[in-house]
Amino acid sequence: MTQSALRITAFVSAVILGQLPAYAQDATPEETPAIGAQSTPVAQGASKAAHMSDPVKELTADHSKFDQLKGPFASGSEVTEACLSCHTEASNQVMHSVHWTWEYQNEATGQTLGKAHEMNAFCGNVASNEVRCTSCHTGYGWTDVREPMPDDPTKVDCLVCHDKSGQYTKQDNLAGEPPLDPVAAGAKTITGAAAWPVDLAEAAQSVGAPPGRDNCGNCHFYGGGGDNVKHGDLSSALFNPPRDVDVHMSPDGQNFTCETCHVSDKHVFEGSRYETDVIDPHPDRMAGTAHDAAACQSCHTDSPHEGPNPLIAAKLNDHTDTVACQTCHIPSFARGGVATKTVWDWSTAGKLDENGKPITEEGFTQSDGKHLHTYMSKKGDFEWGENVTPYYAWSNGEMTFTLPEEEIDPTQVVEINKIGGTPGQPDSRIFPFKRMVGTQAYDVQRNVLAYNNVYGPGNGTALWSYYDWEKSLKAGMDYAGVEYSGEFDFVHTYMYWPITHMVAPADDALQCESCHAQGGRMADLAGIYVPGSEINLGGKLGLAMFLMALLGALGHGALRLINRCKKNGGHHG
Amino acid sequence: MAEHCVKVYSRFNRLWHWSQVGSIMLLFFTGARLLGLHPILPFGAAVLIHTVVALALLLLWAFATFWLFTTGGYKQFIPRMQGMWEVSRFYAYGVFKGEEHPYVKSYERRHNPLQAAAYFALKMMLFPAIWISGLAYLSYGFWDHLDGGSFWLEIIANFHVLAAFAIASFVVVHVYLLTIGHGFRQHVRPMVSGYEKVDLTPEAEAYFRQQGRVLD
Numbered sequence: 195m196t197q198s199a200l201r202i203t204a205f206v207s208a209v210i211l212g213q214l215p216a217y218a219q220d221a222t223p224e225e226t227p228a229i230g231a232q233s234t235p236v237a238q239g240a241s242k243a244a245h246m247s248d249p250v251k252e253l254t255a256d257h258s259k260f261d262q263l264k265g266p267f268a269s270g271s272e273v274t275e276a277c278l279s280c281h282t283e284a285s286n287q288v289m290h291s292v293h294w295t296w297e298y299q300n301e302a303t304g305q306t307l308g309k310a311h312e313m314n315a316f317c318g319n320v321a322s323n324e325v326r327c328t329s330c331h332t333g334y335g336w337t338d339v340r341e342p343m344p345d346d347p348t349k350v351d352c353l354v355c356h357d358k359s360g361q362y363t364k365q366d367n368l369a370g371e372p373p374l375d376p377v378a379a380g381a382k383t384i385t386g387a388a389a390w391p392v393d394l395a396e397a398a399q400s401v402g403a404p405p406g407r408d409n410c411g412n413c414h415f416y417g418g419g420g421d422n423v424k425h426g427d428l429s430s431a432l433f434n435p436p437r438d439v440d441v442h443m444s445p446d447g448q449n450f451t452c453e454t455c456h457v458s459d460k461h462v463f464e465g466s467r468y469e470t471d472v473i474d475p476h477p478d479r480m481a482g483t484a485h486d487a488a489a490c491q492s493c494h495t496d497s498p499h500e501g502p503n504p505l506i507a508a509k510l511n512d513h514t515d516t517v518a519c520q521t522c523h524i525p526s527f528a529r530g531g532v533a534t535k536t537v538w539d540w541s542t543a544g545k546l547d548e549n550g551k552p553i554t555e556e557g558f559t560q561s562d563g564k565h566l567h568t569y570m571s572k573k574g575d576f577e578w579g580e581n582v583t584p585y586y587a588w589s590n591g592e593m594t595f596t597l598p599e600e601e602i603d604p605t606q607v608v609e610i611n612k613i614g615g616t617p618g619q620p621d622s623r624i625f626p627f628k629r630m631v632g633t634q635a636y637d638v639q640r641n642v643l644a645y646n647n648v649y650g651p652g653n654g655t656a657l658w659s660y661y662d663w664e665k666s667l668k669a670g671m672d673y674a675g676v677e678y679s680g681e682f683d684f685v686h687t688y689m690y691w692p693i694t695h696m697v698a699p700a701d702d703a704l705q706c707e708s709c710h711a712q713g714g715r716m717a718d719l720a721g722i723y724v725p726g727s728e729i730n731l732g733g734k735l736g737l738a739m740f741l742m743a744l745l746g747a748l749g750h751g752a753l754r755l756i757n758r759c760k761k762n763g764g765h766h767g
Numbered sequence: 768m769a770e771h772c773v774k775v776y777s778r779f780n781r782l783w784h785w786s787q788v789g790s791i792m793l794l795f796f797t798g799a800r801l802l803g804l805h806p807i808l809p810f811g812a813a814v815l816i817h818t819v820v821a822l823a824l825l826l827l828w829a830f831a832t833f834w835l836f837t838t839g840g841y842k843q844f845i846p847r848m849q850g851m852w853e854v855s856r857f858y859a860y861g862v863f864k865g866e867e868h869p870y871v872k873s874y875e876r877r878h879n880p881l882q883a884a885a886y887f888a889l890k891m892m893l894f895p896a897i898w899i900s901g902l903a904y905l906s907y908g909f910w911d912h913l914d915g916g917s918f919w920l921e922i923i924a925n926f927h928v929l930a931a932f933a934i935a936s937f938v939v940v941h942v943y944l945l946t947i948g949h950g951f952r953q954h955v956r957p958m959v960s961g962y963e964k965v966d967l968t969p970e971a972e973a974y975f976r977q978q979g980r981v982l983d
Contacts, residue, residue, distance in 0.1 A: 503815065505815055505818060505819070506811060506814075506815060508908070509814060509908075511908070512907060512908035512911075515908075515911065515912065516911070617917065618911075618915075618916055618917050620912065705809070705810070705811070706809065706810035706811045706814070707809065707810045710801075710810045711803060711810070712803050721917060722917050723917050723918075723920045723921040723924060725801060725924055726801055726802065726803050726810060727803075728803070729802060729803060729804070730802075730921070730924060730925050730928060731925050732924070732925030732926060732927070732928040732929035732932075733802050733925075733928045733929075733932070735929055735932075736928055736929045736930075736931065736932025736933065736935075737932060739929075739932050739933060739936050740932045740935050740936050740939070742936075743935075743936035743937075743939040743940055744936075744939050746940070747939055747940060747943035750858075750862075750943070751943065751946065753863055754862060754863055754947075757863040757864065757865070758865070761865055
């Protein structure tokens, strides 16, 4: 209630503010009558206001009526300028969000995280690859992540989140700029589609308040360079999912948008893969009250199971202080027909055919028949998976990263991020993850992960253009400004991605047997006793005792029989 | 003293025995499912049946305990050493030689000393072990927040399963011993009909006759 009230207030204010300059321009001296001076200008100021005969709109402002948004616009920044003429504080709010800074201060671990700082198991690092990576930045023109984005409100991309025309997009190599007329030959959008010239005026006039799932999804569903590559539980299947793929987002289910759970305040969104809400931070609040946490319990409480059988429900509720909701209710990820990348081996990248041309192989067929790359000279070997069983770990939501320049042990699998949490502690739950298996370059002398320069046509070093690891790593390390021995090899890595989307209908949740069975899903998990997962010591001793009793009785009986026969035999004799 | 066919097992006594048999068998079956010894029944259904039957059995035990103490029936189960050697010797040796069972049942003492000791151990040790560990297991949700909750759960689970197998072993021996002497049917019949041959003093015989509890 408070949220929507604030929103309405904001819009009313925006409308009033928007009308003031128009009123000032319209009220020329000729048109100002001497009598009734107050009433007429107000009427003129409201000349665009809808009347009772008009259809009632969802929002209090119809942006297609604003002169500021008529265009023409030569760039995204010009649209933002027009937005700022009314929404004076909007850019400043955005510039204080992780969407803008790509920087996250984890107070608990003291680490500075965020895309601008950390490394991942996909394309490795943003530094030196900016214009490609920052194509999904919520701003325009971030060409050097070694420096923060400049404090320039007009560089905020309002449209990427608020466009409702459906034709606004960002080109995949312009540091966040949209493709404009004339579009370069072969240009692609951030979703990998052939780019089209965006009509900025149409987009500007279409804007609406809460971002729709396509606004979020056009970046977040395509992380890591393609549909569902990165997360595993965020794919284009969620634009219009059937109920069994996502019970919350399906039009046949709750028809949620992303923002229904990821509530926002001053353009900052709740929910984080650095510090995930595995428990509800506000357990004292009643279910269904306004929440500021993207936790299941915010709506469902921590005893959500009810009938039909109260005993079963009570037993299931017994689990909620140990097992996260997601663990049972997301039985597998990458559902809905879009595979996720599960293994990425960079060490094989760079091979060329006999003509010196790059090689591609498409060895994986997705359930919709689409062929996916399993080898590319640019990127190495991949594996893909659909309906993937998650990796389970105790988690308190706290991720600690292996940051650049942190010493690694190359004889072990390097965990790009380590999952925090303690078995059995009140702040921890057994939580599902996508465990990304990687093979990544590192500096053999210094034992640090290596920055790679993969993107940069014409720069002479980019791996994706020149297929030469030596040059790519040297360029990446130099660009990042860190020492590089020049000697590299590849190390196995794991990277963990919390699985929390694609919640299945209750009927599809895991069954007791999924874990309570020998070789069940919790088999490798320490710190938890799962009844039924093994014949325990008591069971083994007990079985031995039982068998001895059985054998004892049988032996005793057999001896009696033998003696009876002897006796009978004696009689006959 | 002469042997007479007297009603020794009252209706409640028989109901107690046979519903105990039924529920313990169900508990064995569902418990074995939960332990992973067989796949019949879904896990959730096994939990449900195991829980409901166990609670019902506990209720029955509460009634039975009350009944044993109000009727003085508990005295049947008090262990004693008198005759222990003879009975032990019989099972270990005499039974193979075709000897007669050395114990003669009386109305006050249906059980031979070995039997009484076994029942005493069952009631005083195994049954409490199974129901105390069972209730602790069942109420896990109320105490799992304690330090080392999962560790204690594992201890309790092991203890519960061990106690269950001890009871199962008792059942094996209990049923086997019914085959000794006058035979299985002869031994089971009293617990069905209620009547058994016991030695009666003339006074007792007169008393039971008056009550209509003597068959012959």
